[in-house]
Amino acid sequence: MSRKKKTALLSVALSATMLASAFPAIAAPATLDVEVNGKKIEFASNAPIAQDGTTFVPLESTSKALNLSLQDAKNGTITAVIDGKQVTLQAKPKTIGGVTYVPVRIIGEAAGYEVRWDAASRTIELTSKIVKEGGKGFLWEVKNGGNTIYLVGSMHIADDSFYPLHPSFEEAFAESDYLAVEVDITSANESDVQKLVEKLGSYQDGTTLKDHISAETYKQLGEILVKNNLKADALDKFKPWVVETTIATLKSMEAGYQSTVGIDLHFIQKAMERKIPVIELETYESQLTMFNSFSKDLQEANLKTTLDNFELVDESVDQMADMWKKGDDAALLKFTESMSVNEEYRKAMLDDRNIAMAAKIDGFLKGTEKAEYFVVVGAAHYLGDTGIVKLLQDKGYTVTRK
Incomplete structure (x- = not known):
């Protein structure tokens, strides 16, 4: 090694x-929680942001948690590889503090997850539709x-x-x-x-x-x-x-x-x-x-x-x-x-x-x-x-x- x-x-x-x-x-607490198959995503200093009824999440760390391989993110679209296939997500990114954010529902559903909002715990739950081993x-x-x-x-x-x-x-x-x-x-x-x-x-x-x-x-x-x-x-x-x-x-x-x-x-x-x-x-x-x-x-x-x-x-x-x-x-x-x-x-x-x-x-x-x-x-x-x-x-x- x-x-x-x-x-x-x-x-x-x-x-x-x-x-x-x-x-x-060294990390600021998030105002909203996002869970993938019951496991909370830790966003370090870049917390999810709610704007006008839409929750935006940091693109890079969320993609990693969803096993989504990013190829490009510009001109209002995101190109990624999901399950070995290249797809284009119609999700307009936002840049906040130098960090790229995207709507969690669009990226979650494109990656094959059901997206739900739990108001009581202020948690966005993403559940895989395919059971993985x-x-x-x-x-x-x-x-x-x-x-x-x-x-x-x-x-x-x-x-x-x-x-x-x-x-x-x-x-x-x-x-x-x-x-x-x-x-x-x-x-x-x-x-x-x-x-x-x-x-x-x-x-x-x-x-x-x-x-x-x-x-x-x-x-x-x-x-x-x-x-x-x-x-x-x-x-x-x-x-x-x-x-x-x-x-x-x-x-x-x-x-x-x-x-x-x-x-x-x-x-x-x-x-x-x-x-x-x-x-x-x-x-x-x-x-x-x-x-x-x-x-x-x-x-x-x-x-x-x-x-x-x-x-x-x-x-x-x-x-x-x-x-x-x-x-x-x-x-x-x-x-x-x-x-x-x-x-x-x-x-x-x-x-x-x-x-x-x-x-x-x-x-x-x-x-x-x-x-x-x-x-x-x-x-x-x-x-x-x-x-x-x-x-x-x-x-x-x-x-x-x-």
Whole structure:
């Protein structure tokens, strides 16, 4: 894997799920909600706009959520590819604040969705008229003594194109008695998490970021922040690991990927609906402490890589999303192995955590309850010589790819 793909690492492949809600706010809330097949579209700073009874939505992010490939948008028409066919939409675009907007009903219906307005929740609901089968993803099964464990490799951020998931996921979850995740992002008090980030991720000795990284890296960061309508010193109080994840999250949000649509949260919400217990394999504090324990050199190196490849983050996340949807084990293994370039990084992010999580899964398998567990953790934790699959095999279990 090339270095550019690492820019999306913390927020996509591993356990930065909780960081998006804990870091500095960078997106304005939308006045109206738009849902595609029950999943809310996150529009970042460009919210839907209602004018004269018509709701206009940002063209680029909405097209992505509808799996509609844009070709052109000018002269009062929009040319796009839908289901492999080029079509022309008779929807006159509007340009507002440099962003192209189109009527949601016209673009939704052209893409094959039924469009409805829910006045109570102020939500525009787009429902596909064609039932799609979602991506293959990563799913394994382990059995022992009447206990069954389903191991799911997650992408912590996603978009609506991931859904509906492949039936194998929903069928396995329907049979499960417990859901296990890295952290339950719905259970923590947001204020407490913010305080924890402030405590661990900001300087307490009167110094600022500028005092801890090179002048070149600091200048590069400031230029990117200014280009994104933030002050050059907006993140000065935070340590490099916080800044890196904030910057990567900013760019992935622009590309339409959100933790609110991630595989983890999808099943946490379903567990709440079914009223089944959610087990945390880790804690907010343990994950944040891990990031904070990175050496000064590693923190700046990771930040520099993210800054160098800022404009490529969306491309990297697209590639990882494609890997997940295809269930490409070879690509996942290659991605995981790329993390071994830096021993400190690999040991903290993967090796130590894999051992701890595999031990807890081993405990589930040896339990006397004869229960079924649905375990959802970052996909990069499973493969390789120190991955959870190998660790369980070394304990004598048969792990079956589904």
